[in-house]
Amino acid sequence: MSNIGETENFGVEFTLNTHNIDKTNFKWASSFVISTNKNKIVDLYGDGMDDIGNRWFIGEPVGVVYDYEMVGIWQEDEIERGEHLNWDPEAKAGDVKLRDVNGDGKITPENDKTIQGQTTPKFTAGLTNTFTYKGFTLSVFITTVQGLKRNNSLLAARSDEMGRRNFTTEVGYWTPENRSNEYSSLSKSANRNEYKYPSDASFTRIKDVTFSYTFPQRLSDAMHLGAVTLYATGRNILTFTKWKGWDPEADMAQRGFSNYEKNYPMTKSVVFGMNITF
Amino acid sequence: MKIQKLIYTAAAAALTVSSCSKDFLEEKMYSSYSVDVNDVPAKIIGLHRQFAALWGWSDSQGFVGCFQDGTDVGAPGDVQGVEIPFYQYATLTSENPGINHLWSSLYSIINNANIIISTEGVLPADKAEAEFFRAYSYNLLVTLWGKVPLVVENTSTPRTDYVREDIAKIDELITSDLTDAVANLPEVDKTATQNRINKDCARILAAEAFLRMGKNKEAEDIVSPVIDEGHYSLIQERYGKFLSDNGDYYSDMFRWGNQRRSQGNTEGVWIFQMEYNNTVPGGTINAPQQRRNWVAAFHKLSGMVNADSLGGRGNGRLRLSNYVKYGVYQEGDVRNSNYNIRRKLYYNKPGFQETIWIDADGFKVAEGTAGATQITVKTGDLVHWSVADTLAVMYPHCTKWGGYDVTDDFGWSLVKDWPLMRLADAYLLRAEARVMSGNAQGAADDINVLRDRAFKTFRAESGNAEAGKVSAADMSIDFILDERIRELVGEENRRYTLCRTGKLADRVEMMMTRFAEGVDEKKITGFDANVHTLLPIPLSEIQLNKDAVLEQNPGYK
Structure with a gap:
């Protein structure tokens, strides 16, 4: 095995944690992450030529449509x-x-x-907001993936x-x-x-939502318990995308093709629960 | 060339992490494509598996039709798509998925055969079986593409400098492989298991290859022992496990459970065995689509349900051409009986009854159509279908690929043995060799053996002992091609046969002028004899081959 080319990578990741409101009874904290990565092929085989067979093009990302x-x-x-x-x-x-x-x-x-786009996102970002009011906590995580194409x-x-x-x-x-x-x-x-219908697979998703209530200590003491929390949590609650079909992240191979029996849509789930410590 | 792609994929993976420190990339290979003689038996089974994966391919369900549509045998039904450019020839491009699949599968088989052949200490019989598959692959490649790259060594490092080799050079390899295979393969009944390649498989393949090369004498000589050694006999009587079902001695050969030599098929030379995956892991490879192509979709007619006796659920992707339906069979030929080319159906849904309107020809028409008759039909009656149904739902169809799996009424994979070579092939090939070398009487004698079987019942019933007999004056290459249809329709790769005999253009011309389909979109169009007698080389192969030019066949872009 030998190296057949050279790539260049440049990426930035930025995280911002803020406490927007911090009062005794009400708190709001945010965490924001954004990252971007650019890679491109600088050289292939040293001859300055693209390798169309492998879909590698000098000056373009490694994965292109x-x-x-x-x-x-x-x-x-x-x-x-x-x-x-x-x-x-x-x-x-x-x-x-x-x-x-x-x-x-x-x-x-x-x-x-011709090159119709790249298969990796141009940037991804995530935002978590956490609100606390007395015993109630609401946490919402939103994620976004932008600037990539997938064959539909x-x-x-x-x-x-x-x-x-x-x-x-x-x-x-x-x-x-x-x-x-x-x-x-x-x-x-x-x-x-x-034609393989390369389509914009960008999406923004409300990925996780958790709402919980922790009983005041005096109530749990009265029940002779350490702590009691009731919660509801939801996953993949809502997705905003132009993608047609199940989901821009789900595989959907045509029947007969390898792994088509493993096609599975993105699932949405809601869980209700109670945490009790003794 | 699949291996090459694998290595490229690995290389691509390395490329993505190339910003790491250099020594991270130093890799010790713990395995490579092994050439240990102990692996040979498993590798030979692997060749059989690859063969099945080639023809049992389901990614493009219409693949079977690529080799029948656009010839004198097939006509498009409810097509899937991959086969369309094989009759609308002007749309055939170097990116057709069927062409890619065939090419890459054949070179994959060749590479794995090369590994076995070059293994030190390989047993002669094992080597011979690999040579059979290598010759099979090259013969198909040369017939369909013309000049192709010749690879005879184990490809253990990526190569991107393939060039097309002269056909004569490839034919030398085919000849030596098959000569060696015939010499060293076991006789039938002496192979390790009955599905393995025996001496006679190599003889039949060699006869095809020699005929293509114009070596008619050699073809006759190599195929004669298949007939003369007496290991096989044509099926002339009903046999096997379906005696209580309706059928005839010819249809018995094509029922799963009757196809193997051990099950009474004395005619089978190469029968590729399949099993249910739930009883034999890997018993059916991929999801063979032959039934879904060859069998009409008569399950769509009201009053019809899927049944074992009718060969399960077809999709009607591939119809028989007008030539097969109306141009080749004589009265009394068992090969055209309703059990073999099904032209009539009887309602089989229990308790079915319906009032329908039919026209003077018996086709179902809309209620109240002028001149139509109202009739009531019920279970057991002859089925009537509409004219439009004859394009996909019900039409005369070949039953050889019928098969029904009770656990899969919908009928996805066809779980059934594949009849690949039988004694009738040997007679047909010898007759062809005799025609080509001017021995018309000898050819007629061989054809008459097949005719004696085909007209056996009719002769007895009609008292006409001469029915179906042929004479030396009837013999010609066209006659042989027609007889191949009569005997082998559904079994033979017709495109290959027509390319092998150089008759594709003739037959397409015949179809376009005398036996054309009635509906425009089902007709053969765009055929150019200077282009379409060869397939395009897959574009990806040309583009991956960056250090040499793999020339495209003329007329393809």
């Missing part, structure tokens, strides 16, 4: 006017419209793919597997009546160039 650029969906009137003939001659109405990057009048995998296999597959996959009606696929410029028709050849 290299694909066609979808610029819309072929519409009936465009096909009637013959606009596809010197662009993508095999196109039919409802097909994915890809950019003819080199302008040779056809779509070819060799000439019309659900959009690429365009199939609900006879009801085995949820969500497809939400998409709004192209039909002669529904002239979507974003989602192709359900024709089996509508995506014949195997």
Whole structure:
């Protein structure tokens, strides 16, 4: 084994802990973390050439999405006017419209793919707010991941597997009546160039929420207990994202592909509990 | 070339941590691709496994159709997608997933075979089995792609400088591998287990390869012993565990539980065995899609339920061409009986009854259609379907890949043995060799052996002892290709056969002009004989091969 190249990494991480309000009965504390990391390939094999086969490009991050650029969906009137003939001659109405990057009048995998984004986030951040009022405590953790793309296999597959996959009606696929410029028709050849639908996988999530109440000492003493806390805690309560499908973090391999039996959505959970010490 | 990718992945992992101190990267390799002779038996089983993973691939469910659609045998049904460019030829690109899978699987088999072959102290029979798989892979590569890289050594370090080798050089390797394999493989019944490769498998493969090379005499000589040594006989009587089911002696060969030699199939030369995963771990590899391709989706018709006797739940991805349906069979041919090419169905849902409208041709039509007749149908009656149904739901279909798993009524994987080579192949290959070397009478004699079996029942019933007989004057390469359809439809890789015989362009032309599909989107289009008689080399292989040019086949971008 030998090194085949050189990369450059630059990252910053910043943490800010604040006590916004600190009174006897009411406290509010915040903790904010933000980090960003930029990596890029500086050299490969020493010859200044990109390695397209491995999707490594000098000056770009190690993980990139290299694909066609979808610029819309072929519409009936465009096909009637013959606009596809010197662009993508095999196109039919409802097909994915890809950019003819080199302008040779056809779509070819060799000439019309470009870098569509990076697979690692440009930055991630987290914010925890903790509020305390007498025996009550509310803690909310919000996280955000921004600036990355993932191939959306659900959009690429365009199939609900006879009801085995949820969500497809939400998409709004192209039909002669529904002239979507974003989602192709359900024709089996509508995506014949195997465009993988790299999609923005950024999200902001209310990751953890905990609400608790600790009984005053005199009450627990009266019950001959050390301390009593009642709590409710929720995980993955709400996610804000443009991602279509289960979740931008969940895997959803198409049926038949490796590990497809391990597909599992992001779960939301709520737990109620009581802590008692003796 | 998979190994190369693995190493690249490892290298990529190293790349991401390259900002650490240099000595962190000093790595001691604790294992490498071992060439220990004790591993050879396991590695040979591995070759069989790879073979199954190649053809049992489910990532692109329509993969089976890539080798049938766009030929004279297949026509698109409810396609999955990967097979579309194989009949809408103008859309075939070097990124087709089916092409990638076939290419990388074959080179993976080759690399693992190379490791076995180059192992010091390997037993001749073990080496011969690896040579069989290596020759199989190269023969398929050369037939479908033309010139391809020739790799004969264990690839233990990444290589990015492959070039395409002349076909003659590759044929030399195929010839020497198969010569050695025929000499050293055990005879049938003497292999370690019955699913292992025997001498006759190598003979049949060698005959195919020699015919492609134009060595007709050599082909005849190498395949004759499969017939003459008398280890096999054509199935002429019903046998096995399904005697109480409806069927005939020909259909008995293709029922799971009847397919192996030990189960009474005296005709099988290479039967690839599958088992339920819950009884034999790894018994079924990946999720074979053959049934879902070949069997029509008649489960969608009301009054029909999935049944073992009907071969389970098909998806109708792949239909038979008009040529197969209407152009090749004569009356009385058992190979075209309703048990083998199913053209009729009977309602099988218990207690079913429905009132429907049918037209003069018996097709189901909307209620009240002018000229239609109203009839009541019930369980056991002949099924009527609509004209639109004939595109995916019900059409004459080959039953060889039927199979039903009670634990999987939905029918995902096909758990069934694969009939890969049988005695009939040997007759067909010898007849072909004889046609090509001008011995028409000899060819007719071989074909008549198959015809005696195929028309046995009909001759007895009709009293016409000459039914189905052929003469020397009938013999031609086209006749052989047609007889291959009649005998081997569903079993043979038709694209390979047509490329091997140089007849793909002819047959596509025939299909486009005389047997074209009625619906535009199901027709063969865009075929260019200067381009599509060879497949494109996967683009990723060309791009990964950065230190030499792996030239693309003409016409592909």
